Amino acid sequence: MTDQPTAPSPPMFGTLAVIGPGLIGSSILRRARRDGTIAARLVACDIDPAVRQRVAELGIADRVEADPLRAAADADCVILCVPVGAIASVGARILPAMKPGAILSEVGSTKQSIIAAIAPALRPDIPFVPTHPMAGTEYSGPDAGFATLFDDRWCLLTPLEDTDPAATARIETMWHHLGARTRVMDPAHHDRVCAIVSHLPHLLAFTICGTADDLADETRSEVLDFAASGFRDFTRIAASDPVMWRDIFLNNREALLEMLARFMEDAQAMARAIRWGDEDFIVDRIERGRRIRRSLIENRQA
Numbered sequence: 682m683t684d685q686p687t688a689p690s691p692p693m694f695g696t697l698a699v700i701g702p703g704l705i706g707s708s709i710l711r712r713a714r715r716d717g718t719i720a721a722r723l724v725a726c727d728i729d730p731a732v733r734q735r736v737a738e739l740g741i742a743d744r745v746e747a748d749p750l751r752a753a754a755d756a757d758c759v760i761l762c763v764p765v766g767a768i769a770s771v772g773a774r775i776l777p778a779m780k781p782g783a784i785l786s787e788v789g790s791t792k793q794s795i796i797a798a799i800a801p802a803l804r805p806d807i808p809f810v811p812t813h814p815m816a817g818t819e820y821s822g823p824d825a826g827f828a829t830l831f832d833d834r835w836c837l838l839t840p841l842e843d844t845d846p847a848a849t850a851r852i853e854t855m856w857h858h859l860g861a862r863t864r865v866m867d868p869a870h871h872d873r874v875c876a877i878v879s880h881l882p883h884l885l886a887f888t889i890c891g892t893a894d895d896l897a898d899e900t901r902s903e904v905l906d907f908a909a910s911g912f913r914d915f916t917r918i919a920a921s922d923p924v925m926w927r928d929i930f931l932n933n934r935e936a937l938l939e940m941l942a943r944f945m946e947d948a949q950a951m952a953r954a955i956r957w958g959d960e961d962f963i964v965d966r967i968e969r970g971r972r973i974r975r976s977l978i979e980n981r982q983a
């Protein structure tokens with residue numbers, strides 16, 4: 682018996698609209714364009730005319746719109762890829778224009794405040810599936826995106842209690858096509874996890890750069906000229922977009938402040954060990970850091 686050739690399955694969505702084709706949005710468009718299994722037609726929409734022009738030049742969307750209502754009207758799935766502080770307002774604006782049965786999703790770095798702010802505008806016939814790809818760089822804008830950004834990275838999904846499970850499953854499948862692994866979790870848990878593994882490290886990076894810069898000013902010396910790779914690793918993170926990180930910090934206030942307080946207690950314990958020459962404590966802390974780094978490398982996360 683010979684194998685019958687199997688017909689290629691149709692794309693998951695007829696039209697996929699990405700609102701905010703910056704680093705994350707343009708990476709979704711690039712992968713969807715290359716993959717072909719996600720959507721038959723790609724629409725991009727941005728508030729910034731320069732971004733719209735660049736997306737058109739890059740050829741990563743079939744249509745580029747200035748008006749989010751026009752972008753959303755015929756879409757089978759809309760993904761909001763704008764800064765956290767704009768997600769709920771853009772979502773509330775486009776929801777009345779969306780087709781019944783279409784899926785609304787977003788990629789914001791925080792979850793609880795977005796869900797609370799958009800809740801009054803949600804429609805029973807439009808499933809809402811919040812997501813958060815744990816992938817990125819310190820760069821922004823459509824030129825910063827790339828098709829492999831999500832490969833082997835986690836994408837966290839935080840559906841609402843009444844989100845249609847079939848819609849959550851479709852968005853999970855879409856993220857698998859985008860290259861990611863997925864995990865469904867509760868929004869409050871998401872915000873605590875991201876506060877420690879993403880938001881606090883950024884806060885520390887912004888702060889340490891400021892402290893070193895102040896010191897350079899005060900001492901009129903060239904401290905920053907001598908920064909080797911340790912300090913440089915912090916500056917990579919500290920180069921991230923100010924609007925994006927302002928929104929993240931203000932929208933994950935409680936969890937971030939909780940993690941910062943815990944961090945300061947632990948830093949205080951290290952300070953005490955240094956003051957009293959507690960070698961075992963110091964070595965134990967450093968060994969923990971090494972173990973974590975090694976396990977991330979083994980799991981291809983670093």
Ligand SMILES: NC(=O)c1ccc[n+]([C@@H]2O[C@H](COP(=O)([O-])OP(=O)(O)OC[C@H]3O[C@@H](n4cnc5c(N)ncnc54)[C@H](O)[C@@H]3O)[C@@H](O)[C@H]2O)c1
Nearest residue numbers: 701703704705728729762763764765789790817818821822
């Ligand atoms: N950068 C990361 O590492 C990363 C990772 C995961 C999730 N996120 C989240 O993804 C989202 C986008 O981040 P990014 O890094 O791609 O940002 P980006 O700055 O590269 O892109 C955001 C785009 O949204 C557009 N925009 C802003 N307000 C708009 C509005 N009201 N209507 C239409 N377009 C608007 C901007 O012009 C810009 O082109 C944020 O919510 C961020 O928290 C970022």
Ligand SMILES: O=C(O)C(=O)C[C@]1(C(=O)O)C=C[C@@H](O)C=C1
Nearest residue numbers: 790814815816817818819878879
């Ligand atoms: O790699 C980086 O530069 C990132 O900042 C990516 C990073 C992170 O902290 O890991 C930043 C914010 C996101 O919400 C998810 C991922």
